[in-house]
Amino acid sequence: MDNSLHDPFRTTFDSLDEFADLISQVLKCPITIEDANHRLLAYSTHDERTDPARIATIIGRRVPEKVINQLWKEGTIPALLKTREPIRVQTMNEIGLGNRVAISIWKNEEVLGFIWALEIDKSLSDKELYQLKKAADAVKNKLLQLQTRKNKKEERSQELFWKLLTGHLTSHDEILDHFRSLKITPSTSFVILVFQFQENINRKEEQYIMYLLKTIQRLKIILYTIDCDQLILLTSADQIKNLTEELDHFSQIFVGKMNERYKITGITPVYSGIYQDYQKIGKAYNETLTVLSIKSKFPAETKKMFSFQQLGIYQFFDLLLKSRQNNDYVNESLRKLHDYDHQHNSNLIKTLEVYLDHDSNLNDTAKQLNIHTNTLNYRLKRITEIAQVNLKEPNQKMMLYIDLKLEKYHV
Template sequence: MEENPFWGSGNLENLADNLRDMLHCPVTIEDVNHRLLSYSSHDSHTDPARINTIIQRRVPEKVINRLWQEGIILKLMQGEEPVRIDGIEDIGLGNRVAVSIRKNNEVIGYIWVVDEEARLSDEQLKLLKMAADSARSELLQIHARKKKKQEGYQDFLWQLLSGRFTTREAVEEKFRQLNLEIPASYAAVVFKFKEDISNKIEQRIGYILKTNQHVSVSFFVVVQREIILIVSPYMNKQTLAEKEVSRFIHFFTEEMEEKFNAQNILGASGSVYEELNKAVKSYQEAQEVIRLIERFPSELKGVSSYPELGILRYLDVIFEKKSKEGYEHPAIEKLVKYDKQNKTNLLETLEVYINNDSNVNDAAKVLHVHMNTLNYRIKRIAAITDINLKNTNEKMSLYLDLKLKRLEESTRL
């Protein structure tokens, strides 16, 4: 068996330097989530992708996405042999050779070599494989340390979400004990899958979370079909904007579908807070968004945050009052009776019309009818119910009562 010249390198920094000396090419070593672990020196002619990776301590998102699109990451994940990569000029990537670092069939990291002249020989590719074999033990130690730390983080997350901390000072003390940076602002985020999350899916989730460059993920935990996260501002940003959280939610669901074919994931966030002891409130708000999206998918299409719920945030309170009073909107009762007797769907027409802010064109598209047909139905509804659909208060009352009716029907199921 050929002796591995990289045994005894000591650490990943020495390994990267030793490999560079043997291959005469710049080297970087990354974990499975494309975070930079070590890198060798390079001359002044290296490409922008390498420079940005070293500065950011991770591979830029646009580079990761392009490598996925080109099938390069998938090829590295599926095989043990080094992969030659032609330069991709528009993302600043020169010629590369890469190899995965593996433990059995699991990829735990990568070694990337800048091969400017595409000249690495078969013997040099063997050296690259040996370097990957040597790097395995060091990466496994790093992984074990991270896993132990992550377990402590998850305990802390559950303490936050259960409301164990009542003061900001108590939370800050725990942050200091765990050597964590205290975020200036944060939000709880929940992703709900259609099925229980397997270990394989959890690994893919971790990959997407750690390669995202929209928010910093302070903590995350998997519970059956849900992922619960605390997110904070990305890198050096001081405050977390709700639009950034929404972009992250969209990014996550899109990446999971495109890269791993995980479909129909619901994502939601609570409000952004500065007070750390309000994590439980943000988490409860995110859960409320998920619950309402499941009950009102058309009305809340595109909604992902608690503030975006609008008046539907108060639906449960209004529902409770309605249940105590036994009130039924007379216009809705008349339309239910009329539809039943005449086999029409005027109540549905009314709800779609109000949902679309009385826009005849938009409502007609949803109902798949001509605008003239819809205008006739609206006049018929007004005649049957004696309501004024130009009156904001009447429309708002009808909107709420229609939602309450659907909420009541769903609770009977």
């Protein structure tokens, strides 16, 4: 029938792969179907011509991160998220991407996925582009089904995650059973990663987050959930050499992209230590909450600290602050230095603080203060005289450092 010629996709099909092959046959080019997060859903096998980007996508079952990044930068993805029309992409050799056409799959106002058609030897004609659009329309219900199935699984895994976070699962075997039933391979060591947002996360932002989590492929995320203004992740720490660096990097990318792509700012990343025992997920989660709480109290000093470990002395800061305030104790040494500074317009306190901040390194300190090394030496000598302290005693030194930092919060 003429009708069937006009729309060859008005037919039933069992699997998405079958449908990909159908499109491929009609358009005479290799076809790939992805979900909204650039995970591979199906690909045609009928046509063996392809390019490196497509191979990588099929092998990894998702579009490589650098390809996604490039497509964002260069505008393809933003365009696909706006229009229902096909978008043509020019060859980008640096990421192994040949000429192709993409179209987004829509359900109401939401993008469910994408269809990619490689233009290996020839460009698609306008008619073929129209057919592609029809294909995108035809596939949407299938994708919707997949999505709801995935949503159900997601719900179950979120439930599991919350049980773990709140410490409701105490038996190791029970936990492993849950993982198995959700087809999650548990890792031998893990880290809890929390992103604190400035405001509660709404539906739209949640989609952005999911998109980013799926497309940033640096860390393996086992479970995730959202709680008001927090994004909580359970990530695997297996086979990562420099974990701290990796976590820092991941957080930085996440925060950076949330900002540049969606203009969401003020996200604070924080992570727990590494744990092997899944019963300790609750503990790890509490650790991150503690870090967030300390960071919110002392934002300036803890700016560059993201884990409990890194907090160092700030782990105890509110405890110390409270103790000092209760005993209304003043560090005599610091008082004397303050007095001296006041009377002589000097800045011994500042000198001491910078010196201690720089781990008693003369060169660095002098450089930071823009003074001669000998001047610094002289000042330090004066400090030991006036404050009656011995800067070679780690104990006294630490107390000075801590009291210096505490002073800033004496209201």
